[in-house]
Amino acid sequence: MxxxxxxxxxxxxxxxxxxxxxxxxxxxxxxxxLPWTCETCGKNCSAAALCSCWVRLDTLPFADIKALFARDGTFSVDPQA
Structure with missing residues (x-):
């Protein structure tokens, strides 16, 4: 690789x-x-200042991250599933 x-x-x-x-x-x-235009909302976005389309997961508790992904019914926490 x-x-x-x-x-x-x-x-x-x-x-x-x-x-x-x-x-x-x-x-x-x-x-x-350089800041770029978000393809979803059309606002300026940068690595330092993300637009509102982004959700930062690095600051959320694990339970909240699981709940966020579970909303669409496709998140599985079982690696064998």
Whole structure:
């Protein structure tokens, strides 16, 4: 498996793997990208100031994250399912 380090938005690269998902899959936008127009709401969006379409999961308790995904009936917490 080869490592992909380029951002699709601005082409910025990392000097090496950092252990995050962008080691294997390029990000659409990164912290080096200029603000862009959100394809959903049309407002300005950036890595530092996300538009209202985005929900940050890194600050939510795990139970709230499960509830968020369970709303559509497709989230399964059983890896065997």
């Amino acid at each position: 080869s490592v992909i380090l380029a951002c699709k938005g601005c082409g910025a690269t990392k000097p090496g793997p950092t252990g995050d998902p962008t080691d294997l899959f390029p990000s659409e936008h990164c912290g080096d990208c």
